Amino acid sequence: MTDFKPRGRPRSARTGYTCDRCGREVGKIRVRWPDGRICGICFTEASHTYGECPLCGEHRMLPGRLDTGKDICRECAGITTNLTCANCGREAERFRGGHCIVCVLTADLTALLKPNEPPDLRLKRLIAVLTSVGRPESIYTWLRSNGGASSDLLRRIGNREVSLSHEAFDTLPKTHSVEHLRAILTHNRMLPAQDDRQLAIFEQWLDERLHELEGSPEIHSPIERFAKWHHLRRLKSESSETKNMNYAARSAKQEITEAGKFLRWLLDEHGRTAATMGQVHIDEYLSEGPSTRKQIRNFVRYLRKERTVKGVDVPVRLAQTTPMLTQDERLKHIKTLIEAVNISESIRVAALIFLLYGVPIGRLCMLTLDDVEVKPTGVTLKLGRYPAPIPEPFIPLFLAHLESREHQGTVNSGTNWLFPGQRAGKPRSPNTLVLKLRGIGIDIQGVRNTTIRGLVEEIDPTSLSRMLGYSKQIMSKHATAATVPWSSYVIDKNPRFANERPPVT
Numbered sequence: 001m002t003d004f005k006p007r008g009r010p011r012s013a014r015t016g017y018t019c020d021r022c023g024r025e026v027g028k029i030r031v032r033w034p035d036g037r038i039c040g041i042c043f044t045e046a047s048h049t050y051g052e053c054p055l056c057g058e059h060r061m062l063p064g065r066l067d068t069g070k071d072i073c074r075e076c077a078g079i080t081t082n083l084t085c086a087n088c089g090r091e092a093e094r095f096r097g098g099h100c101i102v103c104v105l106t107a108d109l110t111a112l113l114k115p116n117e118p119p120d121l122r123l124k125r126l127i128a129v130l131t132s133v134g135r136p137e138s139i140y141t142w143l144r145s146n147g148g149a150s151s152d153l154l155r156r157i158g159n160r161e162v163s164l165s166h167e168a169f170d171t172l173p174k175t176h177s178v179e180h181l182r183a184i185l186t187h188n189r190m191l192p193a194q195d196d197r198q199l200a201i202f203e204q205w206l207d208e209r210l211h212e213l214e215g216s217p218e219i220h221s222p223i224e225r226f227a228k229w230h231h232l233r234r235l236k237s238e239s240s241e242t243k244n245m246n247y248a249a250r251s252a253k254q255e256i257t258e259a260g261k262f263l264r265w266l267l268d269e270h271g272r273t274a275a276t277m278g279q280v281h282i283d284e285y286l287s288e289g290p291s292t293r294k295q296i297r298n299f300v301r302y303l304r305k306e307r308t309v310k311g312v313d314v315p316v317r318l319a320q321t322t323p324m325l326t327q328d329e330r331l332k333h334i335k336t337l338i339e340a341v342n343i344s345e346s347i348r349v350a351a352l353i354f355l356l357y358g359v360p361i362g363r364l365c366m367l368t369l370d371d372v373e374v375k376p377t378g379v380t381l382k383l384g385r386y387p388a389p390i391p392e393p394f395i396p397l398f399l400a401h402l403e404s405r406e407h408q409g410t411v412n413s414g415t416n417w418l419f420p421g422q423r424a425g426k427p428r429s430p431n432t433l434v435l436k437l438r439g440i441g442i443d444i445q446g447v448r449n450t451t452i453r454g455l456v457e458e459i460d461p462t463s464l465s466r467m468l469g470y471s472k473q474i475m476s477k478h479a480t481a482a483t484v485p486w487s488s489y490v491i492d493k494n495p496r497f498a499n500e501r502p503p504v505t
């Protein structure tokens with residue numbers, strides 16, 4: 001316990017000293033001057049005080065003090081302490097080895113930055129900047145703080161590993177040392193201001209984006225107006241103190257990108273433009289896609305402000321909460337299924353019926369051959385009250401399935417199920433069907449059947465197959481090598497395909 005001294009506990013007057021300038025109790029006095037004992041803090045303050053001496057009128061360091069409290073020069077005060085830098089001759093505190101802080105710092109920085117190996121004006125300027133700050137001691141401390149991280153950074157710059165640029169600094173870990181040096185460089189205009197830089201990056205991005213859209217004037221023109229008059233003008237005018245430029249530029253990019261996607265969709269899906277769209281299009285667009293689509297709000301409002309459109313808006317609340325299948329995705333899935341000849345016909349046919357008619361997977365698995373009707377006029381499937389036609393291009397694939405189903409050499413042969421399962425007398429299980437579909441990249445489990453029924457109403461199976469552009473010949477090719485020619489069923493003229501089944505054994 002003998003050495004235990006709590007922090008901040010004042011030493012007794014007997015063991016310590018009292019500074020005659022500030023009255024603080026200190027363990028050690030720094031110097032004795034004519035006006036008394038001077039503590040370290042007062043010494044530093046005194047040797048950093050410059051001005052016109054009230055006694056001799058010279059402009060120089062004023063370390064001494066009159067009884068009146070006025071600061072006076074060394075000569076007038078009778079101070080004999082050496083306060084002249086042995087290197088530069090400046091009147092200053094001798095910081096290290098008789099040299100002033102500026103000389104010490106210049107030497108240290110020169111060793112780190114090597115501005116003459118080879119000569120580099122920017123590095124020389126950096127040293128000048130770092131040594132001419134208000135308190136060069138703070139740079140001296142900074143070099144030694146953070147476990148020498150700042151010295152390491154300057155050493156890498158000196159070794160010409162890291163260049164003096166925002167881009168080079170961006171590749172470094174975002175540490176205090178890096179950001180502090182970046183701030184010093186930016187403040188001294190050795191690097192462009194961060195905001196100007198973000199703005200330049202944004203403008204370059206915008207140029208590229210607009211260039212991509214040049215082929216579609218219906219999209220290019222509104223996007224250009226929105227980007228330049230809404231976003232760019234705002235980014236330029238807003239004060240850098242009041243906003244995070246990085247964030248502002250990023251959200252501007254997102255809004256412009258989303259606006260572009262929306263106009264592309266309007267044109268492709270409805271042949272509409274920014275000027276001819278209606279609320280119904282906005283609602284449809286928002287209801288069927290991801291939530292990022294809401295980011296078209298500012299764009300729509302901008303169009304309204306410039307009177308391109310009237311009376312439309314993006315609702316604040318969107319009902320959509322569950323994953324939804326879009327018409328695009330539906331078409332894509334259908335294409336995948338038609339072209340995936342490596343997948344069994346039964347899976348492809350089951351999924352196609354689901355995507356064409358929106359029949360729930362569970363009900364789909366329960367379909368029997370009695371629900372299928374093959375006539376010379378076409379093939380129908382009894383899904384609801386009325387037989388649903390299998391669109392003509394899909395017939396070859398459908399018939400190929402019936403054919404392979406008929407010949408399956410499993411225990412479940414001779415069954416009446418349209419999609420027989422592995423177990424005798426049982427249909428395919430809905431769960432395994434869903435798993436199979438997911439296995440080929442079609443996640444229809446997450447999609448509510450109401451969605452797909454809505455899509456079916458919008459584009460019925462027959463128009464959809466026409467839109468997909470598959471001819472009967474192509475579909476035959478996509479069906480399977482074992483395809484039974486459509487004509488053979490037509491010639492047969494048997495009204496019920498199911499009646500052709502061999503008797504159940």
Ligand SMILES: [Zn+2]
Pocket residue numbers: 019020021022023024038039040041042043
């Ligand atoms: Zn003091």
Ligand SMILES: [Zn+2]
Pocket residue numbers: 053054055056057058072073074075076077
């Ligand atoms: Zn003087």
Ligand SMILES: [Zn+2]
Pocket residue numbers: 085086087088089090099100101102103104
């Ligand atoms: Zn000096």
